[in-house]
Amino acid sequence: MSESTPTDPQRLRAEIAQTRAALGDTVEALAAKTDVKARTKAGVEDAAAQAREKVTRAAGRIQRAAAAVPVAAVGAAALLAVLVSLLARRRRA
Numbered sequence: 223m224s225e226s227t228p229t230d231p232q233r234l235r236a237e238i239a240q241t242r243a244a245l246g247d248t249v250e251a252l253a254a255k256t257d258v259k260a261r262t263k264a265g266v267e268d269a270a271a272q273a274r275e276k277v278t279r280a281a282g283r284i285q286r287a288a289a290a291v292p293v294a295a296v297g298a299a300a301l302l303a304v305l306v307s308l309l310a311r312r313r314r315a
Contacts (some may be wrong), residue, residue, distance in 0.1 A: 228234050254260070
């Protein structure tokens with residue numbers, strides 16, 4: 223046995239239990255990496271979530287832009303009315 227190996231049976235059992243737990247975690251991680259179907263599904267779900275987020279942001283920008291259109295139309299109509307009024311006055315004079 224090496225110096226790091228405990229000689230006390232209780233400590234040895236505890237170390238074996240820790241090693242088994244660590245080995246179990248390693249096996250689970252390797253199994254997850256080899257599960258191509260699950261990894262592909264997770265990738266698709268991530269891509270779909272990103273796409274939904276982009277669509278939501280774009281819809282918000284469109285709504286804000288659409289709200290600005292009536293204000294711009296009213297401004298343009300007012301400007302047109304002023305120009306028509308000025309042109310009408312010049313013709314009368």
